[in-house]
Amino acid sequence: MKKALVCGAGGFIGGHLVNRLKEEGYWVRGVDLKSNEYGNNNADEFVIGDLRDINIVSEVVSDDLDEVYQLAADMGGAGFVFTGHNDSDIMHNSALCNLNVLEEVKKKRIKKIFYSSSACMYPEYNQMDPNNPKCSEDSAYPAAPDSEYGWEKLFSERLYLTYNRNHGIDVKIARFHNIFGPMGTWDGGREKAPAALCRKVAEAPDGGAIEVWGDGKQTRSFLIVDECVEGVRRLMDSDFIGPVNIGSEEMISINDFAKMIVDISGKKLTIVNIEGPTGVAGRNSDNRLIREKLGWAPNMSLREGTEKTYKWILEQIENKQ
Ligand code: NAD
Ligand code: GDD
Structure with a gap:
């Protein structure tokens, strides 16, 4: 039986991902600051803990894990990420979760980790025309996200790629486009x-x-959460690192x-x-790359x-x- 850790399991996508992994026969540990407010708490073991605390991270990233899914982040819609009021929290909290989890994954020699980046990392200059936005994966640079949330995601994408290059960890990076459900x-x-x-x-x-x-x-x-989770699992089982868009066209x-x-x-x-x-x-979303690499794209x-x-x-x- 495969063992997975879902960071951010008390959140929206994390809760759905836990269910999917359970359906596939995984043993799942979840960790989050809180349990899921809508009762979507189906992990075999659920740790209430703060991933900014390295002691908690050391506890939940055990050396018997096959896979880690890192979804924990300070996250919200336009009313949370685009006002500017939450920028320091967003950057500090989310970056610390990523820094801590990755370092512990390296120490415990876990082979595979998934990271949920966001379409918010794409440059603003390609998204000025409402009828003709450009969000192909190769359009990320020169970087110019319009929010600090997007900058943190871009920094963390790069962080994950360094652990792949320097430590051989099999990382998988997806850029989610507005997931709902x-x-x-x-x-x-x-x-x-x-x-x-x-x-x-x-x-x-x-x-x-x-x-x-x-x-x-x-x-x-907008992409329905079931298809987001399907994309995550397909990416995780593929030999493609990403970053790749997971979104609707x-x-x-x-x-x-x-x-x-x-x-x-x-x-x-x-x-x-x-x-x-x-x-x-x-x-x-631009789904040419996901079709090419995974032979699949969302269609609901x-x-x-x-x-x-x-x-x-x-x-x-x-x-x-
Ligand atoms: P969510 O807010 O429902 O889930 C994130 C979870 O992380 C929350 O439950 C939160 O409590 C937890 N968390 C935050 N800080 C933590 C900490 N220090 N320690 C432990 N847990 C912590 O958000 P979601 O919609 O499920 O998003 C999941 C991931 O996908 C996030 O990384 C988000 O940035 C990314 N993403 C989501 C969307 C979307 O449209 N939902 C789009 C792009 C990217
Ligand atoms: N939230 C919200 N609430 N948005 C509204 C509303 C409202 O009542 N009315 C109109 N909108 C508009 C927003 O102004 C924005 O232009 C658009 O709807 C989409 O808003 P959101 O769904 O809140 O966010 P987003 O698509 O701009 O960004 C979200 O998706 C990213 C990934 O694609 C955010 O959740 C980001 O954090 C995420 O990374």
Whole structure:
């Protein structure tokens, strides 16, 4: 039986990844500052611990592990990463987790580690035109991410690659593009657009209005979490190091996405565009490399993933009342 450690197992993608590894027959240890708030806690062993503390890292990275998945990070949507207020926390916390975990993986001679980077590391100058963003993996340099979160991800990608070159550790690096789905953060300030817009639509009275940040012309693509986890497992079992995009190529403007959610709800709502943190003007995954290297790419439609997510968020709101 293979043994894996999932760092950030109390988080959204970590919780889903634990389930996937369990389905595949792994023994799984999870570690996080907190357990998963939606009850998605299915690791065989769950350690509540801070990966900024090297003693905790030394405890959870045991020498009997076959694989480590490093997803722990100070993370959130535009309202968390693009305001500037959380920049020092983001850089300090996430970098320390990566530095500590990698060093311990080296000491314990663990063979394989996965790292979750982000599309936020791509240069802003290629994402100014909402209808024509460029996010191919080879467009990363000259580096110019628009957020400190993106700079930390780029630094950490490079850190992982040094451990590969200098210590022969088999690292795998993916650049996630806006992952969403059930059991993802949907309130509290860290929620991303899919969950935030589903919540706003679900809470609005029929005939009312919802607020959408920016002019609504900014574009994104959104990937359902099941396909993200599928991509992670395929990358981990491949002989490709990456970095590789794991995202959807179904680009949509934020106002059209809001309209899609309104349509799913069956309500009649007006969209009101207001000022807010917007990030880059356009972003879309480029899946040529993942197709070439893994012979696979995600294909669930945004509509299908959004229907599942809307249903789950509606249930959360009803359960809270
Ligand atoms: P998440 O916030 O739900 O999960 C991250 C988890 O890391 C949280 O549960 C948090 O408590 C934990 N964590 C943070 N600091 C820690 C520490 N010091 N010690 C232990 N645990 C700590 O986020 P997510 O959406 O599941 O994202 C997982 C990873 O994927 C992150 O690295 C994130 O940057 C990356 N990513 C996510 C997306 C996305 O759209 N969700 C996009 C790009 C990259
Ligand atoms: N969060 C949020 N909430 N975004 C909104 C809202 C709202 O109510 N209304 C409109 N938006 C707009 C944002 O202004 C932004 O332009 C767009 O929707 C997408 O916002 P997010 O989903 O919050 O973030 P992002 O796509 O800019 O960046 C996210 O994805 C990256 C990976 O692709 C972040 O989660 C990053 O941390 C992540 O790395």
